[in-house]
Amino acid sequence: MTLGNGFVSSVRKPSADFAANEAAQQALIEQLQSALARAAALSNAARPRFEKRGQLLPRERLARLLDRGSPFLEIANMAGYLVDSDDPDTSVPGASYIAGIGVVAGARCMVVVDDAGINAGAMTTTSTDKLLRVMDIALAQKLPFLHLVESAGANLLEYRVEMWVRGGGVFARLARLSAAGIPVLTVLHGASAAGGAYMPGLSDYVIGVRDNGRAYLAGPALLKAATGEIADDESLGGAAMHAGTTGLVDYLADSDAQALALCRDVVARLDWNRALALPERTGFAEPRYSPDELPGIVSVDYRQPCEAREVVARLVDGSDFLEFKPAHGVTTLCLQAAIYGIAVGVIANNGPIDPAGATKAAQFIQLCDQSGIPLVFLQNITGYMVGTTYEQAGMIKHGSKMIQAVTNARVPRITLMIGASFGAGNYGMCGQGYDPDFLFSWPGTQSGVMGGEQAARTMSEVLRAGAARKGVEVDEARVAAQEARVIDLYDRQSSAFYTSGRLLDDGLIDPRDSRRVLGMALQTCREARARTLNPNTFGVARL
Template identity: 75%
Template sequence: MTQSAPVFHSRVNTGSEAFDGNRADMQALVDKLNGLCARAAALSDRARPRFDKRGQLLPRERLGRLLDPGAPFLELCNLTGYLVDTDDPESSVPGSNAICGIGYVSGVRCMVVVDDSGINAGAMTAFSSRKVMRCMDIALDKKLPFVHLVESAGADLFKYQVEMWMDGGGVFARLARLSAAGIPTVTVLHGLSVAGGAYMPGLSDYVIGVRDNGMAALAGPALLKAATGEVAENGPLGGAAMHAATSGLVEYLAEDDGHALAICRDVVASLGWNRHCPQAPDGDFEEPRYSPDELLGVVPADYRQPYDAREVVARLVDGSRFLDFKPAYGVSMVCLQASIYGMPVGILCNNGPIDPDGATKAAQFIQLCDQAGTPLLFLQNITGYMVGTAYEQAGMIKHGSKMIQAVTNARVPRLTLMIGASFGAGNYGMCGQGYDPDFVFSWPNTQIGVMGGEQAANTMSEVLRAGAARKGVEVDEAELKAREQAVIGHYDRQSDAFYTSGRMLDDGLIDPRDSRTVLGILLQICREARDRGTHPNTFGVGRM
């Protein structure tokens, strides 16, 4: 976006009581998010004596040693598993025993997965596999080298689910696909990798093993004895030194974790990965005229309180400048042309439910961005499409379908940021998770579902009253009220951003103030994926 585009003039009073109230509400949600993320780190840190005894680094220390100092690291799926195994919000630990994200290793942007072996020995749960598979899918789509720091006791047999076992095969298949697509895969074998987990190094292109601690075997000593009666020790059975000298599974033998991570950085550097991607031109851009810090006060935590979505955009885009596409037509559907860190982007956001005019406007805007190769950003705060006789007669279904077709089939990168409500088909039209956006992140105030709790309760009541009228019976008002409250509680609990993110209905929760930075990283990742050349082969690199 050139500097000739108009600057948006904010109407937000940052000294108002409403602004302060919004900020306090949103800050409380951000504090909750930070507290939950710290919960996993604190639990893992309790294992420090055991790690120190073995001469090991803790998982997050490994991550710190691997990544380039000071370079950005975008964590993915930070709430995965929260409120899945337990309904107790005070004891549930998010993360699902894996630390995942996109960061720089020796100047190369990589997908990094770290087994959090400080929690339950890194045993995999159902959502651990889903989290890792999501990261592998991103690595394949965005052409990111895949680095895995391995130490896991394998599947959590005490929480066994047959689908968890099936998902394990999906992890291994994705490793094979990455290699065949010309995307390098690098494993550091820090500790145990047994049973199905042995295929993590087995299917990787490069393996660095830590002497004494690294171990990979299809059956560990306990399973081996139970299955065959053979008694074996870790070293001869699957130790890193054995694999480096005898089986050939390990290419590089390291003396300890720090040495292994240094070798890993050298391996990634040796790929010359950045040779295959033209460097982006140095772009001049303005910082927003309005601080992203103000986002906490601009957006109410309660999605039922209206605000102008342009106020959000003005705190995300370069110079707070944008072109407003058809501003007087389909006014509740806001379509804007802007830039973020010098990268052009088409933005769709909501100032109310989508009507027929708004749907046709959005469909045209999406197709224009697709024609120009401009990435799309969907800022979701949507309660749905308009309903009622007038809207049906105006072709709401037809026009809404055109919008959904455009959203689904756009060939440009599509980023979705959930910043408020996300209900019903509005979620679909605004590129919800079911439409495979390249990335979808949420603010902690997000509410998502088929409809809000009160709306669901009112709908249920109308149905029950109509049924009672047909039967000629009286409605028990007290019982009906109790059922309404139960429905509201059921729906609202499942709509909560922390609950839905725990079930991976997004790629993670973020502090609203980090949105511009996160979007800049995502746009860069998408650009690099489009421009990067790779050298695919048929079957991937087989281990010799």
């Protein structure tokens, strides 16, 4: 079972458990698809307005920019969901941006598209945080940063001072990208006003669309309110004016389509992959067990056990893996495998982490780090073991070893949350606080400091202990009411839809796409580690 090519799946698809798991997971997948389709439909409803201006819709711009047939790994697809609205049937995900890693003229790039079809691209509560996250990924993974701009900017009627303060970090990151030797390209499809004007101002290359593209620190309305001056859009900040007068626009296009073709041409002429000496990974085998079976394997009820090897067998090449220390710390699995020909170390959970499992994982992480092998964490963890036996066995000490190893590993770390993610188990399995290169979640993931029922029972014990100290009788009705409030408080926040909306991961994915997502993330990290940049001190100034 643990030797290479020796794993034999025990999954029986006609079984009642498989069917129940699959149905529950499918319902959540459909909820995800419905929310994403809602955002696309709302944006596409602006088609008459865009066509009147001779423009392409945001998603059409993205499709024109990317190499045809190439993969696109969307980042933070659920940002903002259940944040500005707590109604899952009306809340719109995306936070005003479509963002992700795609291939443009043969180069892997970070692409951000302002979703101007929704509220003219006005920023929401989480817009800034999403933009900061994708820019951090671009910097860490050495990806050219391409931004297709058309936005009304911040919604002044929903002003938040924290959004304004954090917004400065966007411009700081643009400067850091340029200084690091990572090209920043902006296509000015529409308005880029106020602080947004610094988006083209801090870009290395700017392509503007005649008549529609505009950049100004104060638009006509703000200018009139502030100074009384009356000016028109074109003379104040039109793309043609910037191309001929200020020099802000480097390339002037007559249409969205031409601007995107120019952007592709600029990227092609960067020759971004010229120094990569990476052999193409070929000859790997697809898993012997289909990733399409994953929804039937993992229950949406984290209290139901799941054999993690069954998940791994549907993710790795040839369903082939070698298990490290299989008889030691048996609830923590450490496996050597490959995904799309890239060697990986996989750490997965078959139960809570005990002292032996923590020390095994710590050693395995260090071994992978020594050999430069990326780590993949499959989180389905309720936490570290507790109780007198485990405390006396050094759970704190050994768990800390694992957390130290996770934190300080220098190799790429990619986390996939597939079930439970509770307590310090989230930390030891490379949760968001440990800055994994990428972290994606299945829609059925439940996460938090602990489960709602556990928190409620804990607080009930505290209430009863307090009553005992005071020598008074416990009010059981009060206990029951408190338990209901605590369960609702914890469980409402544990849903993957809630946490992903708050950018506590890099997005929700269909479980059946897990192998492809891991492959794209691993390939991105592999290229980044092999790429040499040409940094300078201050970035490229607009001259």
